[in-house]
Amino acid sequence: MAEATGDLGLLLKASAGGDRRAFAALYDASAAKLFGIVLRILNDRGRAEEVLQEAYLRIWRNADRFDPTVGRPITWMAAIAHNAAIDARRRNGPATVSSVANGDGEETDILADIADPTEAPDGADLEALRKCLGQLETDHRTCVLLAYYEGWSREELSEKFDRPVGTIKTWLHRALAALKLCMGTP
The missing domain is CATH 1.10.1740.10 (RNA polymerase sigma factor, region 2, helix turn helix motif)
Structure with missing residues (x-):
């Protein structure tokens, strides 16, 4: 910018x-x-x-x-x-999603697409975020990225992962807690 x-x-x-x-x-x-x-x-x-x-x-x-x-x-x-x-x-209703999990089942680097290191939130380090995301279980990481960067609802995530909505809520809660801890955010 x-x-x-x-x-x-x-x-x-x-x-x-x-x-x-x-x-x-x-x-x-x-x-x-x-x-x-x-x-x-x-x-x-x-x-x-x-x-x-x-x-x-x-x-x-x-x-x-x-x-x-x-x-x-x-x-x-x-x-x-x-x-x-x-x-x-x-x-x-949902649009066709470009998605973290592409059609081949591979994860794309969504952070590279959306985050510019010069525009990272105050105190945030993009590389540290990538490292912390890499420490999450694959499904949990994908769930977080789809929810917070793609705008998927818990219901859509529930359908994608074939898990109850309560499980998705737990995944998101635990993943965000792990990210905060890893990033050193209070």
């Missing part, structure tokens, strides 16, 4: 005050990244374009709620886009 974090914060602040030019600049600086997030979840370019516009409408309406002491502007906007895409996916 060409814009520095501070610039995005200033653009968000100006947008919160109703500055349409600042909002247009914010869109220009972040749309490609947010579109990538939405497209990965929906895997349908048309739907992704619509949902991206919904996400930016949410960003415009809630720009005054952004708190720079809590996180980075791009992280805050990415969460809004991610949630909008998951909402759309659940509302309209």
Whole structure:
């Protein structure tokens, strides 16, 4: 992303005050990244374009709620886009998923597709995350990646892994706890 974090914060602040030019600049600086997030979840370019516009409408309406002491502007906007895409996916049913487990049953490196080391959340180390994910059981790792990066519901994961929803919830809970421990996150 060409814009520095501070610039995005200033653009968000100006947008919160109703500055349409600042909002247009914010869109220009972040749309490609947010579109990538939405497209990965929906895997349908048309739907992704619509949902991206919904996400930016949410960003415009809630720009005054952004708190720079809590996180980075791009992280805050990415969460809004991610949630909008998951909402759309659940509302309209699953799209064809590009998926962590490709048609050959092999895992793709989803982190390479979605994470730019320069855009990693504060304090996060992409290589450490890869290492920690590598320590999880294969099914648990795939489950986490499908749930949190592809937007799959617990019910969809239950069907994919032929396990009860309760088991999927347990897998996700344990896998996330293991990742937090491995990453040294409190």
